[in-house]
Amino acid sequence: xxxxxxxxxxxxxxxxxxxxxxxxxxxxxxxxxxxxxxxxxxxxxxxxxxxxxxxxxxxxxxxxxxxxxxxxxxxxxxxxxxxxxxxxxxxxxxxxxxxxxxxxxxxxxxxxxxxxxxxxxxxxxxxxxxxxxxxxxxxxxxxxxxxxxxxxxxxxxxxxxxxxxxxxxxxxxxxxxxxxxxxxxxxxxxxxxxxxxxxxxxxxxxxxxxxxxxxxxxxxxxxxxxxxxxxxxxxxxxxxxxxxxxxxxxxxxxxxxxxxxxxxxxxxxxxxxxxxxxxxxxxxxxxxxxxxxxxxxxxxxxxxxxxxxxxxxxxxxxxxxxxxxxxxxxxxxxxxxxxxxxxxxxxxxxxxxxxxxxxxxxxxxxxxxxxxxxxxxxxxxxxxxxxxxxxxxxxxxxxxxxxxxxxxxxxxxxxxxxxxxxxxxxxxxxxxx
Amino acid sequence: xxxxxxxxxxxxxxxxxxxxxxxxxxxxxxxxxxxxxxxxxxxxxxxxxxxxxxxxxxxxxxxxxxxxxxxxxxxxxxxxxxxxxxxxxxxxxxxxxxxxxxxxxxxxxxxxxxxxxxxxxxxxxxxxxxxxxxxxxxxxxxxxxxxxxxxxxxxxxxxxxxxxxxxxxxxxxxxxxxxxxxxxxxxxxxxxxxxxxxxxxxxxxxxxxxxxxxxxxxxxxxxxxxxxxxxxxxxxxxxxxxxxxxxxxxxxxxxxxxxxxxxxxxxxxxxxxxxxxxxxxxxxxxxxxxxxxxxxxxxxxxxxxxxxxxxxxxxxxxxxxxxxxxxxxxxxxxxxxxxxxxxxxxxxxxxxxxxxxxxxxxxxxxxxxxxxxxxxxxxxxxxxxxxxxxxxxxxxxxxxxxxxxxxxxxxxxxxxxxxxxxxxxxxxxxxxx
Ligand SMILES: [Zn+2]
Ligand SMILES: [Zn+2]
Numbered sequence: 019x020x021x022x023x024x025x026x027x028x029x030x031x032x033x034x035x036x037x038x039x040x041x042x043x044x045x046x047x048x049x050x051x052x053x054x055x056x057x058x059x060x061x062x063x064x065x066x067x068x069x070x071x072x073x074x075x076x077x078x079x080x081x082x083x084x085x086x087x088x089x090x091x092x093x094x095x096x097x098x099x100x101x102x103x104x105x106x107x108x109x110x111x112x113x114x115x116x117x118x119x120x121x122x123x124x125x126x127x128x129x130x131x132x133x134x135x136x137x138x139x140x141x142x143x144x145x146x147x148x149x150x151x152x153x154x155x156x157x158x159x160x161x162x163x164x165x166x167x168x169x170x171x172x173x174x175x176x177x178x179x180x181x182x183x184x185x186x187x188x189x190x191x192x193x194x195x196x197x198x199x200x201x202x203x204x205x206x207x208x209x210x211x212x213x214x215x216x217x218x219x220x221x222x223x224x225x226x227x228x229x230x231x232x233x234x235x236x237x238x239x240x241x242x243x244x245x246x247x248x249x250x251x252x253x254x255x256x257x258x259x260x261x262x263x264x265x266x267x268x269x270x271x272x273x274x275x276x277x278x279x280x281x282x283x284x285x286x287x288x289x290x291x292x293x294x295x296x297x298x299x300x301x302x303x304x305x306x307x308x309x310x311x312x313x314x315x316x317x318x319x320x321x322x323x324x325x326x327x328x329x330x331x332x333x334x335x336x337x338x339x340x341x342x343x344x345x346x347x348x349x350x351x352x353x354x355x356x357x358x359x360x361x362x363x364x365x366x367x368x369x370x371x372x373x374x375x376x377x378x379x380x381x382x383x384x385x386x387x388x389x390x391x392x393x394x395x396x397x398x399x400x401x402x403x404x405x406x407x408x409x410x411x412x413x414x415x416x417x418x419x420x421x422x423x424x425x426x427x428x429x430x431x432x433x434x435x436x437x438x439x440x441x442x443x444x445x446x447x448x449x450x451x
Numbered sequence: 452x453x454x455x456x457x458x459x460x461x462x463x464x465x466x467x468x469x470x471x472x473x474x475x476x477x478x479x480x481x482x483x484x485x486x487x488x489x490x491x492x493x494x495x496x497x498x499x500x501x502x503x504x505x506x507x508x509x510x511x512x513x514x515x516x517x518x519x520x521x522x523x524x525x526x527x528x529x530x531x532x533x534x535x536x537x538x539x540x541x542x543x544x545x546x547x548x549x550x551x552x553x554x555x556x557x558x559x560x561x562x563x564x565x566x567x568x569x570x571x572x573x574x575x576x577x578x579x580x581x582x583x584x585x586x587x588x589x590x591x592x593x594x595x596x597x598x599x600x601x602x603x604x605x606x607x608x609x610x611x612x613x614x615x616x617x618x619x620x621x622x623x624x625x626x627x628x629x630x631x632x633x634x635x636x637x638x639x640x641x642x643x644x645x646x647x648x649x650x651x652x653x654x655x656x657x658x659x660x661x662x663x664x665x666x667x668x669x670x671x672x673x674x675x676x677x678x679x680x681x682x683x684x685x686x687x688x689x690x691x692x693x694x695x696x697x698x699x700x701x702x703x704x705x706x707x708x709x710x711x712x713x714x715x716x717x718x719x720x721x722x723x724x725x726x727x728x729x730x731x732x733x734x735x736x737x738x739x740x741x742x743x744x745x746x747x748x749x750x751x752x753x754x755x756x757x758x759x760x761x762x763x764x765x766x767x768x769x770x771x772x773x774x775x776x777x778x779x780x781x782x783x784x785x786x787x788x789x790x791x792x793x794x795x796x797x798x799x800x801x802x803x804x805x806x807x808x809x810x811x812x813x814x815x816x817x818x819x820x821x822x823x824x825x826x827x828x829x830x831x832x833x834x835x836x837x838x839x840x841x842x843x844x845x846x847x848x849x850x851x852x853x854x855x856x857x858x859x860x861x862x863x864x865x866x867x868x869x870x871x872x873x874x875x876x877x878x879x880x881x882x883x884x
Binding site for chain 2: 090091092099100101102103104105106109118122125144146153154155160167170172174175176177190191237311319445
């Protein structure tokens with residue numbers, strides 16, 4: 019079922035017209051009501067009136083997480099605190115947390131967005147949703163909660179933890195929809211099997227997962243174990259919470275509620291806006307938000323966007339799943355590369371250890387990239403011919419992953435330094451990068 | 452401010468007329484839609500039509516927690532599961548948990564009830580409520596959350612835990628209203644002082660506390676530390692959640708939302724309904740509830756009720772704070788006695804140890820009660836005269852607490868057996884009790 023056919027199936031022309039109108043409104047609103055925008059736009063001599071086409075948005079400066087932190091706690095609010103009815107916040111594990119404020123209207127918007135997504139996942143008022151996302155300052159739990167209310171489904175707000183009870187409730191309450199992070203879902207599945215839960219005959223028919231990076235392999239594993247399709251839900255506290263993008267039954271990208279969010283993809287180095295189907299950093303703008311309108315927020319999440327009409331009939335833009343963080347991105351010979359891609363290629367090859375290093379240099383004004391990989395003990399003492407075979411295989415897998423031929427060097431087992439904290443995967447000796 | 456003056460200040464006559472009408476409706480509704488009531492009433496040959504006055508409610512059987520457990524999970528629901536939008540549950544630490552189901556209308560009722568209570572506490576749309584009650588299956592967090600939305604205040608749904616962060620947020624967000632359990636509040640206060648939080652100049656102006664037993668001493672301690680008045684919030688999952696009764700600024704009993712709940716006080720032994728201002732077990736009936744109407748629920752909580760108009764202007768019945776559980780009640784010479792009362796009296800006396808035992812016997816067809824108390828080492832080796840003085844003092848304090856003269860025996864230090872689990876405070880050797 020399509021929750022809001024009028025919006026979700028609007029022609030691209032109409033949706034872009036609507037977006038432009040909303041963009042112009044919110045820019046004026048933000049400029050008039052938030053010092054941050056007022057001062058920044060003034061200092062750059064750019065004004066809401068200068069935005070006459072959607073493309074004009076590129077004239078506007080970005081908003082970064084660090085800037086939001088500077089305005090902690092309520093400096094980005096556009097309304098009298100009296101109008102704010104709910105506050106959420108990021109965890110603030112590094113530095114000051116980012117605070118997000120919602121008016122009554124914003125909570126209604128959030129409910130609408132999630133209601134659309136739950137409908138994509140096949141959820142109706144007959145469903146029983148077991149919401150294992152944490153409630154609290156984290157936005158995960160509440161977004162789904164409000165959306166479930168809107169759809170009229172039954173929500174079990176169990177939150178994370180009490181894992182054995184989760185399984186008891188899946189069984190006793192006849193849960194039809196599970197919401198979890200991929201890692202918690204996999205943990206629950208394991209525990210459930212241990213407890214003798216019968217997934218084959220369970221009432222679970224749909225899964226929503228998010229709030230963590232994931233791979234297609236993880237999704238397949240979740241779907242296999244729960245015996246139900248699993249749909250990705252994307253969002254972030256700064257912009258609203260979960261619901262910015264949600265997958266439909268085709269599982270080919272996350273539909274963005276484009277009357278609420280204007281998505282762009284930029285090259286995180288040049289900051290230039292990219293065309294359709296090109297990977298880069300996702301930038302998001304709230305097109306409708308009273309409490310805390312955010313303009314051109316750099317999510318640091320790597321994705322790409324297509325505007326092609328989906329097989330499900332919806333015309334809204336779709337984003338691919340997040341495949342990395344722009345902080346991790348390497349640009350080599352003009353190509354964006356993520357360590358995760360190298361890792362993925364290496365996982366397909368036998369006889370090597372899961373330790374590698376990416377070394378980027380620029381010896382003759384030209385980028386060079388080398389990947390050092392530890393051979394297994396067996397391979398290392400094997401014939402040289404076998405080592406050459408493995409090396410070639412790795413080069414091929416990496417090329418098919420990143421579209422670039424790199425030099426692979428097999429090194430002695432345990433020769434790549436181990437670090438206690440985050441492994442140093444990348445050594446980039448170029449002056450500029 | 453009085454949130455709903457029409458209801459909260461209605462004349463007793465009108466409110467009782469309204470209650471009767473609502474009672475008759477919900478009885479018919481429960482009988483028609485819930486097998487439990489239908490079968491039970493049929494078997495007792497009592498029917499909704501037999502209830503022609505409020506007093507007629509006494510003809511109806513009680514509903515107990517054990518019965519609700521038998522109908523786990525959804526057997527007490529009065530509507531098609533489609534209409535249920537949220538489910539909560541008790542912890543189920545002993546036996547099967549009790550499940551509570553809410554329709555959209557029930558959530559609205561809950562919001563209204565809490566909005567009235569928050570208004571009693573002086574909360575308006577200008578306030579910032581830090582809700583440290585747990586969200587999840589527990590009803591504590593959500594009740595306050597919905598009520599805060601209704602009032603238009605800002606709710607910070609931080610939930611329990613992250614205690615240092617709680618204090619940071621009290622400071623940074625300018626929290627004006629704290630919601631906590633008394634024990635968590637006292638813990639937070641201690642930690643806050645450790646962290647240098649300045650309660651004297653803090654923005655906190657009102658506190659709502661509940662979900663635990665408490666004493667007046669605890670309240671005073673909380674008020675002193677937080678430098679703000681603290682109001683009790685009472686409720687239970689079976690009936691709805693927090694909000695059944697909430698204290699107004701006079702702090703003289705908890706106002707019951709009598710258009711939603713019909714309260715009775717019964718003698719937990721004879722099960723007879725008690726008059727005003729008589730202590731006994733609180734029995735509650737939902738007067739308006741779609742999802743799961745509960746009729747004459749034995750709360751096991753000990754309270755008493757007054758219908759006198761409150762100094763705040765509200766006319767709704769008020770219940771006293773819960774002073775015990777009917778399971779702990781002793782009936783001696785026709786008087787209800789709680790171990791907590793004895794304990795309270797003992798706390799006022801010096802030179803004794805906090806170890807005691809209540810011994811009830813019936814040697815000559817008449818109840819006798821003796822309280823054994825350990826003397827301190829010093830007292831035990833003191834003159835007999837001093838011991839007699841202390842003994843007399845304890846007897847007086849106990850009499851003023853329970854209204855009955857009991858025999859007190861001072862015993863040697865460490866002579867009362869220590870138990871590892873719950874202390875055996877009462878030894879009752881009567882045949883019937
Ligand atoms: Zn689609
Ligand atoms: Zn009052």
